[in-house]
Amino acid sequence: xxxxxxxxxxxxxxxxxxxxxxxxxxxxxxxxxxxxxxxxxxxxxxxxxxxxxxxxxxxxxxxxxxxxxxxxxxxxxxxxxxxxxxxxxxxxxxxxxxxxxxxxxxxxxxxxxxxxxxxxxxxxxxxxxxxxxxxxxxxxxxxxxxxxxxxxxxxxxxxxxxxxxxxxxxxxxxxxxxxxxxxxxxxxxxxxxxxxxxxxxxxxxxxxxxxxxxxxxxxxxxxxxxxxxxxxxxxxxxxxxxxxxxxxxxxxxxxxxxxxxxxxxxxxxxxxxxxxxxxxxxxxxxxxxxxxxxxxxxxxxxxxxxxxxxxxxxxxxxx
Amino acid sequence: xxxxxxxxxxxxxxxxxxxxxxxxxxxxxxxxxxxxxxxxxxxxxxxxxxxxxxxxxxxxxxxxxxxxxxxxxxxxxxxxxxxxxxxxxxxxxxxxxxxxxxxxxxxxxxxxxxxxxxxxxxxxxxxxxxxxxxxxxxxxxxxxxxxxxxxxxxxxxxxxxxxxxxxxxxxxxxxxxxxxxxxxxxxxxxxxxxxxxxxxxxxxxxxxxxxxxxxxxxxxxxxxxxxxxxxxxxxxxxxxxxxxxxxxxxxxxxxxxxxxxxxxxxxxxxxxxxxxxxxxxxxxxxxxxxxxxxxxxxxxxxxxxxxxxxxxxxxxxxxxxxxxxxxxxxxx
Numbered sequence: 001x002x003x004x005x006x007x008x009x010x011x012x013x014x015x016x017x018x019x020x021x022x023x024x025x026x027x028x029x030x031x032x033x034x035x036x037x038x039x040x041x042x043x044x045x046x047x048x049x050x051x052x053x054x055x056x057x058x059x060x061x062x063x064x065x066x067x068x069x070x071x072x073x074x075x076x077x078x079x080x081x082x083x084x085x086x087x088x089x090x091x092x093x094x095x096x097x098x099x100x101x102x103x104x105x106x107x108x109x110x111x112x113x114x115x116x117x118x119x120x121x122x123x124x125x126x127x128x129x130x131x132x133x134x135x136x137x138x139x140x141x142x143x144x145x146x147x148x149x150x151x152x153x154x155x156x157x158x159x160x161x162x163x164x165x166x167x168x169x170x171x172x173x174x175x176x177x178x179x180x181x182x183x184x185x186x187x188x189x190x191x192x193x194x195x196x197x198x199x200x201x202x203x204x205x206x207x208x209x210x211x212x213x214x215x216x217x218x219x220x221x222x223x224x225x226x227x228x229x230x231x232x233x234x235x236x237x238x239x240x241x242x243x244x245x246x247x248x249x250x251x252x253x254x255x256x257x258x259x260x261x262x263x264x265x266x267x268x269x270x271x272x273x274x275x276x277x278x279x280x281x282x283x284x285x286x287x288x289x290x291x292x293x294x295x296x297x298x299x300x301x302x303x304x305x306x307x308x309x310x311x312x313x314x315x316x317x318x319x
Numbered sequence: 320x321x322x323x324x325x326x327x328x329x330x331x332x333x334x335x336x337x338x339x340x341x342x343x344x345x346x347x348x349x350x351x352x353x354x355x356x357x358x359x360x361x362x363x364x365x366x367x368x369x370x371x372x373x374x375x376x377x378x379x380x381x382x383x384x385x386x387x388x389x390x391x392x393x394x395x396x397x398x399x400x401x402x403x404x405x406x407x408x409x410x411x412x413x414x415x416x417x418x419x420x421x422x423x424x425x426x427x428x429x430x431x432x433x434x435x436x437x438x439x440x441x442x443x444x445x446x447x448x449x450x451x452x453x454x455x456x457x458x459x460x461x462x463x464x465x466x467x468x469x470x471x472x473x474x475x476x477x478x479x480x481x482x483x484x485x486x487x488x489x490x491x492x493x494x495x496x497x498x499x500x501x502x503x504x505x506x507x508x509x510x511x512x513x514x515x516x517x518x519x520x521x522x523x524x525x526x527x528x529x530x531x532x533x534x535x536x537x538x539x540x541x542x543x544x545x546x547x548x549x550x551x552x553x554x555x556x557x558x559x560x561x562x563x564x565x566x567x568x569x570x571x572x573x574x575x576x577x578x579x580x581x582x583x584x585x586x587x588x589x590x591x592x593x594x595x596x597x598x599x600x601x602x603x604x605x606x607x608x609x610x611x612x613x614x615x616x617x618x619x620x621x622x623x624x625x626x627x628x629x630x631x632x633x634x635x636x637x638x639x640x641x642x643x644x645x646x647x648x649x650x651x
Contacts, residue, residue, distance in 0.1 A: 005532045005533060005534075006532075008532065010528060010532055014525045014529070017521070018525055021521075108364060108393075108394040111366075112364035112365060112394070115366050116366055120368060120570065121366070121367070121368035214521060218524070219520040219521050219524060219551065220551065223520060223543065223544060224363055224364060224394065224518060225518045226518055226519075226544075228518050259522070259525075263512060263514075263522070263525055263529040264529040264532060266512045266513065266526070267479075267510055267512045267526070267530045267533045267535075268510075268533055270510055278512075278515075282513070
């Protein structure tokens, strides 16, 4: 096997491209889980964001409008999830799964209605790469990090933004407090439900943006279930990253690069003629994630899970 | 008294039902030319540019010709329980033929257990019994012809295959593509990659890039998501490839050598005619190259295909159609 064709520059370009939508959704999910709300609706939010972004870009001819539409629909889904989980305090696992099933049905239906039957597959234009002068000519790092489209840089900015919001602001402190001990937060006049609602809006917006990055920044078309389970992987990556946005982000990149690696090993080993079944390669990113998760948990000797995760907050009324 | 009234009501209902059945019988016998009531169940949207669209277009054509009246469910659930429910609903509502356009063998059998008198056909081959038939998707045959053309196109002597899963259909197609190329030039190497998903365009795109990194410069593809992913790589890198199931030549007009086009019209027509004539029985409908053609793209411009290669492809196609050459069908 020729390893230079596997480990070349293309691996990292490919890996980052594969990783970015998952990474964005995972960082958003980390934010909401830190506030104590488990959002299993992530896959559906990404999918709905993807269709909104695609159709808005298609009809307006403007990628920025597409991105805004994706974020907008993500926000709406975040609000729906918050209404169900925070306002109505319904079971979070179930309402999340319901959102996924709803989004899968409604996107398939809407896509078919909007773009009609029997025509050619609609496409939106590719975003051009924006070379950062100077930096793009750094060997290795340049082409991977500084010769990407605008959505790539925006993604990095948003990830940094969510991290700052969580770790360095008052709202972030409140988010962490309501996720660990909502009663304590409540006792110092933090409005628990309001903070959780806000956290879900951030999560929904990130998921919608992730969908937009997938269709506008990468594949330029929409198809049924085009997110292909990225939302579920993102939820696992939050646990992998121990609920810390930057580690979650790093984990998502590692996952994407491993996925790109297995595709390249498969191709180099001949695929259907290979002695090793291709399923072994395909399992690689998942095996890696599992191993890292187990090792990290054992090494840390404690769970990093927010103590109030998944538990609706009900204010105790003293009679 | 109450009891008698109850009996009378029951008798009345029975009489009404009997009259209804008799009338229905009269009308169906009275007008032999009435269109066959067909229900088409699709696992994807009718505008997917590939699998579902081809079936939809074929059924619409039959409807236009007055041979059938058509009801369609798109985006039907893929799982056996979900799909069989959709099939059963149509059977219960009087469909004379249900076309279940996916590898829904189990769903078709489950529905047939409850509605044994309704003809049900499912896609992609398998068991046939009772009123359940299947229709084959012999994509490996045109894939062999595509391989022959690829032998005249490849500069690197490497051809690539990109498939969603290593299922018999895709496997046979990938092997036939490579063998077709090797039938002309045995030194040609084939590399294949499996995405592991029917819909994941982004991953398929990167799988195609990985194959290109292994110097593959002519591609065959199996699966709708993989096809979309491949097409964008073909355009980006100016490489050659063949479209999947639908005519995808216009999606990359310069890079598409041609498309392996699944024409379901003759298959559906044969089934509908069997039903209309009352001679329908469980059968494996396989029309070979007549239903799965290689449609060349006149605008293809990556390289010039040698005349000898084009002639060879024509010659082999004629041999396959005449039954003089059997394309190897390798599923594992």
